[in-house]
Amino acid sequence: MLRRRKLLLFLIDLSLTLTAGLAALFFRFGFDRFSIVKYLPPVIVGVAIYALSYLFNGIYRVVWAYADAKDMFRIARAVFLAYLVHVTTFYIYRGAVLPRSVGAMMALASLVLLIGSRLFWAWSRSREASKRGIPSQKSVMIIGAGEAGVMLLEEFQRRPELGKVVGFVDDSPRKIGRTVRGIPVYGPISSIMNLVEKYGVDEVIVAIPSATKDQMKRILSYIDTSRVRLRTLPALHEIIGTKPSIDLLRDVSIQDLLGREEVKIDSQSIAEYIRSKTVMVTGAGGSIGAELCRQIARFGPGHLILLGRGENSIFSIHEELLHDHPDLRMSRVIADVSNEERMREVFERYHPQIVFHAAAHKHVPLMEENPVEAFWVNARGTRIVADLCCEFDVERMILISTDKAVKPSSLMGLSKRLAEMYVRALAQERRCRCLFSIVRFGNVLGSRGSVIPRFARQIERGGPVTVTDPRMKRYFMSIPEAASLVLQAGAYASNGELYVLDMGELVSIEQIAREMIRLAGYTPDVDIKIVYTGMRPGEKLVEELFLSSEKIEPTDHSKIMKVVENEILPSKTVSDVIDKTIAIARSGDRKKITEFLKDYIPDIVELEE
Incomplete structure (x- = not known):
């Protein structure tokens, strides 16, 4: 069926040409x-x-019902190249004559007829769809009159x-x-x-x-989400290679306000140490592990080993990667990294x-209740x-660590x-x-x-939202951003260097809760209450990224810093301490854990009973 339609379109184009x-001859x-x-005869040869x-220019690979300016450029390029070959052919071959005016008019008329036929087809399809669909009563306003909005x-x-667009909203004086x-x-x-009030808008879409x-x-500060629904297109780095579409729209989330930055990385340096290599990711089913697998897959490893303890999460990430990278060689390994015999089998x-x-x-808090498992x-x-x-x-081995290892107050941080x-x-x-890093x-x-998925569940249930302490602050980074920087830091691996990611500014946990309530269309403390429950065992008010004894040096990437520390214990000593x-x-x-580890981790914060 598809071949027949392409052949039909090809024959129509020939007849138009x-x-x-x-x-051109008539004019x-x-x-x-x-x-x-x-x-x-020269005209027939021209056809x-x-x-x-x-x-040659592939104009029959385009779905013309959804064509854009780039697709129309294909036609213009095809016509221009044909015109040059046509004129040159009869300039060289003297057995027949092609008047220059005829060649030029034929090219111009072909361009108009071919593009016109595509525009007519797209218009007729759109009109047909309009007749088939029952027009929605929903009024939509789009923020951003750029390419994505159009x-x-x-x-x-x-x-x-799906709705009727009643207007664009933009800050550009030109628009x-x-x-x-x-x-x-x-x-x-x-x-x-x-504008929402004036035109009775039901939904606002951010198309930037x-x-x-x-x-x-x-x-967001301009929009009252209790009066109008707000949706957005994902960030640019999330939709690379994908055209903006209604199907990609989602509700604005706290991630859009805290972690929407696109991280620029040196893809060449990452590809150099990953391409064609056998790469293993432990914890491949977790949040960071799974995102590492997604990004590693783009760099063409020879073999990607997905290792984890949870069979469902490993199955899930494998299915996703299989869909996105069907030619990638992968192995699913269910194993516990603390099982030495099993890990040796894997290696x-x-x-x-x-x-x-x-x-x-x-x-x-969970590791406070399971201390053996934390250290094990x-x-x-x-x-x-x-x-x-x-x-x-x-x-190379790259260890993923945490800010909770700095001045640790929890068993997880100590481990x-x-x-x-x-x-x-x-x-x-x-x-x-x-090479370790x-x-x-x-x-x-x-x-x-x-905390964010927990807040979301609490808001969905109608509250209350529980915050441990109004003074509590944390660093936040998006999962894709963190994984990208981990891959970049892996390219710097030399001799056990410790790299710290620039996490930006500390963010108030209470402020996150309030923003999430507003995004859901409610008023904090009125529609949904915020309850303060007190700090849990092992928690700190503010996390830190560096020790006072650590010297910070820049790297080639603005968001990655190198930590230099002179006081490094022998591996045999650390191994004995672990046991x-x-x-x-x-x-x-x-309490005994704290007292014992103080001699080896002097910045430890006392654990409270």
């Missing part, structure tokens, strides 16, 4: 039939040349059952007061609520994929060349993976600090060829078990 040629010679017949040019307008016009595709452009954006989090905050079978160690327990997995598990990387000549210490010690001793960062937006800590943890005495 022939019509253009005959019209040049009028009713002089002798001259028309004389110069008809054949144009046909080949159409095929694409959304076109789709709304093709699918009237305000004018029309785009017959739709008026209003402004500035600060006047949006007046390039908007930063500060721009999104400014736009013996797959011989990974690059290891991203993201597997860890991260939930602070986070510290001992890291030691097992690092030792195997040495033993099996892995090229990750011991993991950092062991990797740095192993690297300093240069016992193997593996550590990447430390704060909270990521929307990760499983984090003794696990033994103490088995007794269930948290």
Whole structure:
């Protein structure tokens, strides 16, 4: 069916091109039939040349019902190339003559007829869709009269059952007061609520994929979400290679206000150490691990090993990658990083060349209740993976760490600090060829078990929203941003360097709760209450990214800093500390854990009973 439609379109184009040629002859010679017949053969040859040019330029690979300016340019390019070949052919070949005016008019008429036929087809399809669909009574206003906004307008016009666009809103003085595709452009954006009232708008759409989090905050400050629904297109880096579409629209979330920045990375340096390599990601089913897998897959690894303890999460990320990268070789490995025998089997079978160690327990209060598991997995598990990387000549190992390892007040933070210490010690001793590095960062937006999904569930239930302390602040970064910077830091790996990601400004947890309530269309403390529950065991009011003893140095990337620390213990000492800590943890005495580790982690914050 598809081939038949393409053939039909090809034949229509040939007939239009022939019509253009005959019209050119008529305009040049009028009713002089002798001259028309004389110069008809060069026109027929021209039709054949144009046909080949159409095929060569791929104009039959375009879905013309959804064509844009770039697709129309294909036709213009095809016609121009055909014209050049046509004229040149009869300049070189003297057996026949092609009047220059006929060649030029034929090209111009072909261009008009072919583009006109596409525009007519798109218009007729749109009109047909309008008749089929039941027009929606919903009025829509689009913020951003740029390319993305125009694409959304076109789709709304093709699918009237989804709503009617009554106007654009923009800050550009060049656009305000004018029309785009017959739709008026209003402004500035600060006047949006007046326009909502005036035109009875039901939904406002932000169609600015390039908007930063500060721009999104400014736009949101003008909109009362209790009076009008607000949706947005995803950020630019989320829709690379995808045309803006109604199907991509989603409600504005707290992620848009905290983590919408596009991270620029040196793709070449990352590709150099990942392309064609066997790459293993531990904790591949987790928030960071899964995103690392998504981004690693784009750099063409030879073999990607998805290792994790949870079978469902590994199955899920594998299915996603299989859909997006069907040719990528992958292996699913269900294993616990703290099971030394099983991990040795994995290394013996797959011989990974690059290891991203993201597997860890991260939930602070939960680890307070399970101290053995915290140290068994986070510290001992890291030691097992690092030792195997040495033993099996892995090229690079990148450990994912956390800001909770700095001045640790929780068992989870202490366990990750011991993991950092062991990797740095192993690297300093240069016992193997593996290049180790550590990447430390704060909270990521929307990760499983984090505060934002919890707030969302509480708001959905009608409240209350529980905040531990109004003074509590945290660093936040989007999951894609964090994963990108981890990959970039991996390119810098040299000798156990510890890299810290620039997390921006500290954000108030209470302010996040209030913004999320507003985004849901409610008023904080009126529609949904905020309740303060008190700090939980192991929590700090403010997390930190550096120790006072650590010296900070810049790297080639503005968002990645290198930490220099001279006081690094021998790996044997750290290994013994890990084992003794696990033994103490088995007794269930948290105070003894603190007292024992103080000699090795002097910045530790006393754990409260």
